[in-house]
Amino acid sequence: MRPFYFAAVRYVASALAFAVSLQPTPARAAATPHIFQRPALSRELICFGYAGDLWTVPRSGGKATRLTIGVGIETTPVFSPDGNTIAFTGQYDGNTDVFTVPAAGGVPFRVTYHPAADYAVGWTPDGKDILFRSNRDAHSRYTELYTVPAKGGIAKPLPLPMAYQGQFSPDAKAIAYSPLPPAFGFDYTNFVSWGNYRGGRASTVWVTTLPGLDSFEIPHETASDFSPVYAGGKLYFLSMRSGRSTIFKYDPVKKAVSQALPNDGPDIRTLAGEGNTLVYDRLGDIYLFDTASGASHLVPIEIDADLPEVRPHIESVAGQVEHVAISSTGLRAAIEAHGDIFTVAVKHGPTRDITNTPGVMEREPAWSPDGQSIAYFSDESGLYELFIAPQTGTSVAGAAPVKKFPLAKEPAYYFDPKWSPDSKKIVFHDNRLNIYFLDTTNGKLTTVGDKNIYGGFSNQNFDVAWSPDSKWIAYPRSMKNHLHALFLYSVDSSQSTQITSEMGESIEPAFDREGKYLYFLASTNAGATSDGLDMTSDLYDVTSNIYVATLAADSLSPVAPELDDEKTDAEAKTEARKAETEHSADTKDAKESGDEKARAGRPAGRPVRIDLEGIQSRIVALPLPQGAYETLAVGLKGSVYFLERPSPNGDRERGATLNRWTPDDRKTEKLAEHVTAFQLSANGEKMLLGLAHPGPENDMGNGGGQPSWVIVPANTPVKPGDGALSFADLKLKVVPHEEWAQMYHDVWRIERAFFYDPNFHGADTVAEERHFEPYVDSIASRADLNYVFQEMLTPFSVGHLRGNGGEIPEAKHVPGGLLGADYEIRDNRYCITRIYTGGDFNPRDKAPLAQPGLNVKTGDCILNINGQDLTASLDIQQPLEGTAGKVISLRLGSADGKNVRDLSVIPIASESALRNIDWIENNQRTVDKLSGGKLAYVYLPDTGEGGFTNFNRYYFAQTDKEGAVIDERFNAGGQVADYFVEVLDRHVESYWAPRYGVIEHTPNAAIYGPKVMIANEISGSGGDALPWLFKQAKLGPLVGKRTWGGLVGIGPIPVLMDGGHVTAPSVAFFSPKGDWDVENHGVDPDYPVEQDPKAVSEGHDPQLEKAVSLVMEQLSRHSPAEVQRPAYPNYHK
Template sequence: MSWFSDEGGEYHLVIADQFGGNRKKINFKKPTFYYTPVWSPDSKYISFGDADRNLWVVNVETGSAQLIDNEGFAHPERTIYPEWSPDSKWIAYTKRLKNQYNAIFIYSIEKKKSFQLTDGMSDSRSPAWDAGGKYIYFLASTNYGLNVGWLDLSSQERPIRRAIYMAVLTKDAPSPFLPKSDDEVTEKKVNKNNKKDVKDKCPSVNIDFKDIQKRIISLNLPERNYSSLKAGKQGVLFYLESVPNEGLKLHRYSVEKRKGEKIADGIQTYTVSNDGEKLLCRFKGGKWVIADANGKINAGKGVIKTADMKMRLVPSEEWKQIFREAWRFQRDYFYVKNVHGLDLDWAYRTYSPWVDHVRHRVDLTYILDILGGETSVGHSFTGGGDLPDVERVPVGLLGADYKIDNGKYRIVRIYNGENWNPKLRAPLSAPGIDVREGDYLLAVNGIELNSDVNLYSLFAETAGKQITITVNDKPVREGSRNFTVIPVRSEAALRQRAWIENNRRKVDKLSNGKLAYVWLPNTSTAGYNSFNRYYFAQQDKKGAVIDERFNQGGSIADYIIDLLSRDLIGYFNNPVGKHQPFTAPNAAIWGPKVMIINEMAGSGGDMMPYMFKFKKIGPLVGTRTWGGLVGIWDVPRLVDGGYITAPRGGFYNVKGQWDVEGKGITPDVYVEQTPKMVNTGHDPQLEKAVEVAMELLKKYEVKLLPQPPDPVRVKRPVK
């Protein structure tokens, strides 16, 4: 067996017998982090990937390593990994082409040369050799499209469909899907005296690369979101299917039967034994199961008892390993080689002695935070790790603000939420709950509540559970009302929605109904959903205030910017009602747009106003953004489950200059949120944005043109 070990401070390959003895160490010229080591079937080679997406093969006997290829891009999804042919003479792998689609390649051990199998007009991945040596299978998608822009918001809600394909490797081999003959087949007798059973003979894999793309055929399976294609015994395939709202399902396909069948639900990952007889599956909840590859899988049978596994751990030694690994993350993954000019050796010499004084994982996190800070980068985060479990009391909340009045708690504001939305359920605004602003909260579950009692002490352990509250419009029990309510665990979503709706109403009032208001919490799923919900529902407005304050980033908001920058190119008439025409394009708000920014918006929240300004959509109002435009992905977790980031990609502009990171985006109209104005109910930035937009409306308001006179297109010669 083999594994990578960082004993001594750097990773190296270790080969040992099945008991971990007779160890042989193989070092590499430039040690880094390594991925997906796979033995060749004849045990002469091991192939693996590294941090820089290189694919290697090492000769076990000599220890010499040969570079096969590079994936081409530091994409968040690693698709380059080795798949050995049954005869150990070929390695199939995936790499990204210049168009950023994946293609299948095959490397010849003998010739030390790679051959491209697929043409790059589809996104192809997950190669798997048939055990018989005549075919290679793979997945391919022809609707991959906008998913190539993995960092772009426009890749949201773009379902991928993949089909499963087979390439017939030699020009003389027939397709296994040719029409079957009705003639009887005489079984060939196997000589029992043969020293080797036919099944044990390793097939020789021969490949005719000329015209091989003409020998690619599709399996008779519908296109679905398939992944993790793996070969079992000859003519048997396994693959995962992602089903919306249901998760992953494992299927088995038989080439002979020309049929696929589902064999497991709720699976997360799996692997196939070398002989194709067993499956190792991981199910939800972290349960591992060894199952027969020939039948359906029962998640309750063959369970590996991982709960019984224990290891001896010396925290002080582990903390030293974690520190060095975190340092190596900056060395091997940082998006520019000079690490912003940091002398990494100096950083290690300076901070590694501190680890000797660590007495708790939080102490180590503090040191890692300082180490990351030395890189002078916006996205430097660390946390998690092996921390003690802390039992937390789920305090229930009613979604209300209170004040003390007459020695009682009085409800000042009730947050309404959306009771049809599970994430915005408001306990006091449900149908039949007649609790009003101004009421006194007198008791909880019959226990009297006065201002000398901590209000929330009576709500301990009540989140999500029915309780009875007693309220009255007077601070006395007489005439009080009792209601059964279910407190929520958090009011954050209710309060956020109240802030959004208050802003929307304020913009509507200040603009006399002419301006839309859209808040974007991030440039990920929540921001995408918020934009779609609020922007298009206000298409009747003459302009828009786009509020990206406190934007937490995520993706590049090309989807939003593209829609905000649309130009009106014409109309389609509407022959009914008041004849309001359809605009072309139809999904847009025409007229001026103003964006509000602040210092709490960063990352994708930096990039969005950058693009807004670059496309000259409108002015920016507020304060300068955070200035953190690098991407964090691709870096492994620390050994105890903790993390420290090492940015993997940074932004530079069309002039070839590094931009935004460390600078932020400066507003066109600078406005601060002064405490005095905010505390008196004002939002200076929002109010100024409305003022600027209304001024622009005077000059740039778009008025839809009415339908012109009916055209006369029928013409006949005049007699």
């Protein structure tokens, strides 16, 4: 790990040994738990991972020796058969690759160079080659096993369809392997927690002979079997079939499975072995298991560790900005970053950390209109509360103390605080669908109206607006038809009144500054998109208009007919006073401090008169065309600011256009492009913009070529570089163990606040939180915290429960280059056996060697790359390292060096899209061949954008076919694909006979013949829902394997302090019959079909072939009859 801090920390594992039966909690010394992971075993040593590095210790235990050190993670050690060398996975050179290092210590040697992630798995019994897994050649979400010479060179795939981990038999005549990873997974930056998993993706152990490819599956139940290890003539593996993961063994003579080690405690995560001894890890401890006696004992490990990640240190958090709020006159912005609240001046004054609280999370700052206070949510007490701090913080002499307002007695999260114009009240909402306002003068918390009723995947909008006199709150509320209507809440009477019809989607209310009008957005075509879970919502481009409600019955609309009459003296004086008020002197820049000046004497907003009766009849649209509008605000002189996207479903990362409509001339002016967010200052003269201009970090510490955030005048178009906020001084002191403890408890709060089942599937969250807390006090790295998260969330036993990220050191990524081809060694040269062209109509997916004019063909050999001679002794990826996106030179010719020619190409960073397209189009050709051209083939990679695009592209282009094969293997989910099923279920409603041409039918875009769907164990989430819907609609049989089984969905969750994430499954599926269906089981195929290794190696796809045969059988029984036009009518008989 990073060597620039030093902390010597000593951990000792207890030497307490016990036999056969493990205790429910790990034995450890004096409450100092530790996290040792993924041990490997030789005759003399144990190698294991700790704090991101590899260590060795004698088998008897004792003081460990650090073996590796480097930025990034070193993991998955495996000893060579002679015990002298350790292969492992490392990230030294900006990529995840296989390395070796002498067991006695030395300089690591890089073995693989492919830009895809390569993970060390094992060795061949002769010790010449290393076994590793990679998805380098995969067409989808799976890995394969490869061997590569330990000294480096070309990697060779094993002839297995999918493989995650494995071990060769001692005689090298077979391999025991698991095609898939277990339900839980951990690779330091990502983790999955799914205890007691019983879905279709439960891993299995197979044994396949080499080279014969005869295969059998170890007798399997519904639980995961994984980590196969040969020892003492038996095949040992880990299994969850008895509940907790523990050791089982398979006797090849008796062909029977039995439990080798009872375990009522934490799950055993990995298993390795040497001779008759196995080594495993369980909740950070390492144990040895003697296969002969069945005895197991804890290995006592002592470490004197340099732990750089536990050291307090100063850190820039410019890249961790989560929320930004503008000050009252735009002199500063309040910023949430890494759990603290900062203020940054546009021109003058220092950056201030106004909270400066390591180990406390502060979220969502909001600056008061009087400029003197900043509100935010803090978890200082253990629950989130509303705090109000002086704008300069409390460290300034004479500063007022922070005001603290408790909110709820149970875990909850709060969002979008907005001050009232009088700076006395704050409105906000929570994850429980409530809207509140807090009176800061007395601490009274009031619920605004009735809570919203839809809390799942329905569109939610909580944008609220205060009237200028702070007496009214306008807010949208979800109605029973899933659309939002606007309501007005009276602070004085505590009554809410609906003011817009639920026949449209009304959102984004905004009062004008005089209190005469309420502007808002409304759409009349949003109904079909009200629940984003439905894929049918993707069919519609939602547009809206900007409307305005006149609040007083006797006031004219801002778009009333214009009359050019001279004004009376009274009207002229009123306008003059208004202009004077709107341009008060307090908006001038302050001096060097850049702080807001107190405006206690500022006149309060005049009382707003709202005539509720008949208000719906006083709503009119602004004279603007329909558009993809969002985020509405009203500024000085009634100017209306709004964002407009070029298309409703366009690329949101590119931002939108900020426009301003002015009522005086009723014209629209473009102010800025690529805007992701904007906010007007309280005085209306400045605006804060978030700009979507990603790029290299600039000298201001921001993450884009143009500043990410700017504060600029609100009345003129934005010029590049104006008003840039510098984040260069966003720095704070990080105290790792304090913030790790905060994040630990924050994750528990998140689950308690968002998890769909208030009983947590029976898990005792109080006991679990107490049990794992000691680990947080002694972990050695941020990756260890992810490990704790994984372990502590496992008892929830639910899908979609996972996490990622956090401040984990990583090496600077070096993008390897790929040419989009496969190779074989011929006469010591790399010769091309296949070029991936990218297929038809895929403009962004062309292999470098398939570019027009190069005329590269299979059989050509690559002799030289960028002047470096290329032979079989060198991994072809070695000279391609770091070349993605850059022009390189290639010398091609025959293997004997003749017919030489030079050409220039640009390597790509990944071939996954090319290989996926090739697989799809090969399947299409197979179906076409097997069916004699009668069947369509449609592949659906997910139930999101990719699946939607593929379905529309491939299904409707094949409506001339008599039947269809719908392939959803490896489907990654997304939405619920109701759209697919509705289209697949179309029936002929009518025929239409033209004078000339063929007879047509309605609906025209359909395939009316028999259909079949293929799914596999990796199809999940939306890929579970799709075959379930397919079967419910009785559209045809399901072929393949039982699906993943994950239909408790997830939604947005607050980010953790250091940018890490964790999910909280919050919406659960159940069937119309009232059953919790699919979750933790999957969807069963009508025709189970395995992808037999031998058949696949011979070029077959058993699942696809079975699917075709089923549809062809149906066609043979029910061949579609030719439609005959009836006799023409004669109405004159």
